[in-house]
Amino acid sequence: MRLDIKLPTFFPDATRGVIKSIDSLDLTLSGIEGIIVNTYHLYNTPGIDILKKAGGIKNFMNFNGTVISDSGGFQILSLVYQNSKLGKIEDSGVTFFQISKGGDKKTVFMSPEKCIETQFDIGSDILITLDDCPPRWKESKKDIKSHINRTIMWAKRCKDEYLRQIKLRKLKNKPLLFAVIQGGEYKDLRKYCAEQLIKIGFDGYCFGGWPMKENGEFNIEILSYTAKLMPQGAFKYALGVGDPASIIQCAKSGYNIFDCVLPTRDARHKRLYLFKKNPDKVNILNDTDLFEFILINKEKYKDDFSTISNFCDCFTCKNYSKAYLHHLFSIEDTLAYRLATIHNLRVYSKTIELIRN
Numbered sequence: 001m002r003l004d005i006k007l008p009t010f011f012p013d014a015t016r017g018v019i020k021s022i023d024s025l026d027l028t029l030s031g032i033e034g035i036i037v038n039t040y041h042l043y044n045t046p047g048i049d050i051l052k053k054a055g056g057i058k059n060f061m062n063f064n065g066t067v068i069s070d071s072g073g074f075q076i077l078s079l080v081y082q083n084s085k086l087g088k089i090e091d092s093g094v095t096f097f098q099i100s101k102g103g104d105k106k107t108v109f110m111s112p113e114k115c116i117e118t119q120f121d122i123g124s125d126i127l128i129t130l131d132d133c134p135p136r137w138k139e140s141k142k143d144i145k146s147h148i149n150r151t152i153m154w155a156k157r158c159k160d161e162y163l164r165q166i167k168l169r170k171l172k173n174k175p176l177l178f179a180v181i182q183g184g185e186y187k188d189l190r191k192y193c194a195e196q197l198i199k200i201g202f203d204g205y206c207f208g209g210w211p212m213k214e215n216g217e218f219n220i221e222i223l224s225y226t227a228k229l230m231p232q233g234a235f236k237y238a239l240g241v242g243d244p245a246s247i248i249q250c251a252k253s254g255y256n257i258f259d260c261v262l263p264t265r266d267a268r269h270k271r272l273y274l275f276k277k278n279p280d281k282v283n284i285l286n287d288t289d290l291f292e293f294i295l296i297n298k299e300k301y302k303d304d305f306s307t308i309s310n311f312c313d314c315f316t317c318k319n320y321s322k323a324y325l326h327h328l329f330s331i332e333d334t335l336a337y338r339l340a341t342i343h344n345l346r347v348y349s350k351t352i353e354l355i356r357n
């Protein structure tokens with residue numbers, strides 16, 4: 001493995017090449033070492049021509065960290081399965097039907113090969129195969145098997161295209177290629193999918209699909225089981241996981257890469273993550289009562305001039321009070337999003353640092 005990253009690691013979602021309200025310097029200030037971008041969204045805007053001219057997403061964003069590109073299987077395919085007006089999925093690839101604001105209709109076709117070529121153009125360090133993510137909990141076991149078979153077939157085509165692109169581009173620094181293990185809540189299907197993907201051979205393996213049970217509980221059992229199927233020494237990526245406590249649970253099960261929209265989306269919804277006690281003084285892997293959250297728009301914070309958290313060393317906590325953040329949210333100033341996002345990301349990066357130690 002050639003990629004030089006510290007593990008475990010957490011990547012916030014910069015779907016369209018930006019984390020809303022913060023820039024690359026803010027990311028570094030928050031202790032964030034990498035981001036995940038979305039292939040399909042970047043393909044649409046700004047478009048591959050622009051990204052190529054810019055010299056890739058890192059140059060474009062002025063970001064020096066690690067970049068993962070998600071193929072888009074998770075969100076986008078599940079949307080298409082829910083609403084056939086949004087597109088169709090066939091063995092050849094996915095066709096998306098787009099309607100512009102002006103009402104113009106356009107179709108975009110994404111094959112496994114095009115998905116990989118696009119990720120090379122984006123300039124990611126880690127590419128992810130196009131996978132066929134089954135819709136949530138609605139499917140029979142037989143139906144899920146058909147999604148798995150397509151996921152495996154697409155993974156093989158992605159690997160072939162990956163090898164072809166490396167030859168074609170004469171790359172010295174090869175990106176890594178990860179594949180996605182599907183199978184819903186069925187252990188035998190997860191096992192079958194993992195075995196077939198391992199035969200093809202990838203640098204890393206991802207847990208794909210929904211990490212929650214239908215009742216909303218975090219499904220650590222299927223995540224742990226799937227981690228054990230992944231080869232020793234491979235990167236193990238829990239896609240879309242999760243809140244800090246879930247990340248700790250997954251890290252204990254062997255996962256070493258995480259991404260999630262929660263810290264940044266919650267920040268914009270006034271939900272701030274806090275350590276309940278000094279995180280440097282607990283065993284983070286065994287403490288089940290370490291995190292809480294506050295809603296900063298609550299009335300009681302309007303004249304609370306204390307820092308957001310005594311256990312946080314972020315830019316926001318060092319410089320601003322709860323009352324000021326409360327005020328910024330109440331007048332809907334965009335600075336509120338920035339300061340809240342920096343803080344929540346720091347809680348995540350601190351959690352990751354403590355797991356490493």
Ligand SMILES: [Zn+2]
Pocket residue numbers: 308309312313314315316317318342343344346
């Ligand atoms: Zn903070």
